[in-house]
Amino acid sequence: MTTRYSAFSLFKEGLAGQTGWQPAWRSPEPKLSYDAIVIGGGGHGLATAYYLAKNHNITSVAVLEKGWIGGGNTGRNTTVVRSNYYYPESIELYGLAHRLYEGLSKELNYNVMLSQRGMVNLCHSTGEMEIGARTVNAMQINGIDAELFSPDDVRRVAPIYNFSPDARFPVFGGIWQGRAGTARHDAVAWGYARAASRLGVDIIQNCEITDFIIEGGRCRGVQTSRGAIRAERIGMAVAGHSSVLAAKAGFRLPINSYALQACVSEPVKPILDTVVL
Structure with a gap:
């Protein structure tokens, strides 16, 4: 059982020389079979396992991660948490995710x-x-906070920006969402891993999928670098590797995977703590 984090436990461990902390999550050997397998130990895979256990009482679940928790795309994304989208379907999905984030810690x-x-x-x-005006209207109609900013409004929240009319990209205004912000997405993965493990989910790291076990036209499990693991239900949450693993399973997804290179800067105060440029 992992220690519950609190101000008291932090104080207690400080007095004890930080010697009483337990591992954040269990690292068991994989079992031969589970009720469900989730491939991918990033934010989406771990969240899937957590909500299967918490909301549906399915605790015989294995999360299989090729590397280590927090070391994949989850640890390299842009940290932005927002729901400023145009289409109702996107607003519904990201609006729910945004609300979950607000109570996640x-x-x-x-x-x-x-x-x-x-x-x-x-x-x-x-x-x-x-x-921008259309987007703000769509967001407000669907119950999402949004404001259409004038140049003066933008200047108020981002005074360092170049507001000269001769600037390469002059500012005409912007779309503002006050509830948006940032989060440490690797910490999101660690938090979900810890909470899922407490509910009985097995977190299996350094476990690469090498093939799928297909019997009678149905997927019955996976071959891994740590042996065969069977399950009645198998889900993939592997981001850019989705099409690669789909090919291993013998089907083609209607998507293509592309390598994306991005320069992601840390939130250096006070320059980047109020605006994402």
């Missing part, structure tokens, strides 16, 4: 470092302002 008993400092998407032309 308390639910998981793990600080995911959510900082709701707001986010502005800049508009650099009259055409973009028209699109």
Whole structure:
């Protein structure tokens, strides 16, 4: 059983020389079979396992991760938490995710470092302002907080930006969502791993999928670098590797995987703590 984090436990461990902490999650040997297998130990895979256990009482679950928890795409993304989308379907999905984030640290008993400092998407032309107005209207109609900013509004939250009319990208305004912000997504993965493990989910790291066990036209399990593991239900949450694993399983997804390179900067105060450029 993992220690429940609190101010008291932090004080107690400080007095004891930090010697009483338990591992954040269990690292058991894989069993021969489970009720369900989730391939991918990132935020989505771990969240899937956690909610299977918490909401559906399915605790015989294995999360199989090729590397280590928090070492994949989850640890390399842009940290933005937002729900500023146009289409109703996207608003519904990201709106729910946004609300979950707002209570996630308390639910998981793990600080995911959510900082709701707001986010502005800049508009650099009259055409973009028209699109921005439509987006704000769509968000508000669907119950999501949003404001259409003027250049003065943008200047108030991002005074360091170059507001000269001769700037390469002059500011015409922007879309503001005050509830948006940032979170440590690797901490999100660690929090979900810890909470799922407490509910009985097995977190199996350094476990690469090498093939799928297909019997009678149905997937019955996976071959891994740590042996065969069977399950009645198998899900994949492997981001850019989705098409690769789908090919191993013998089917083609209607998507293509592309390598994406991005420069992601840390939130350096006070420059990047109020605006995402």
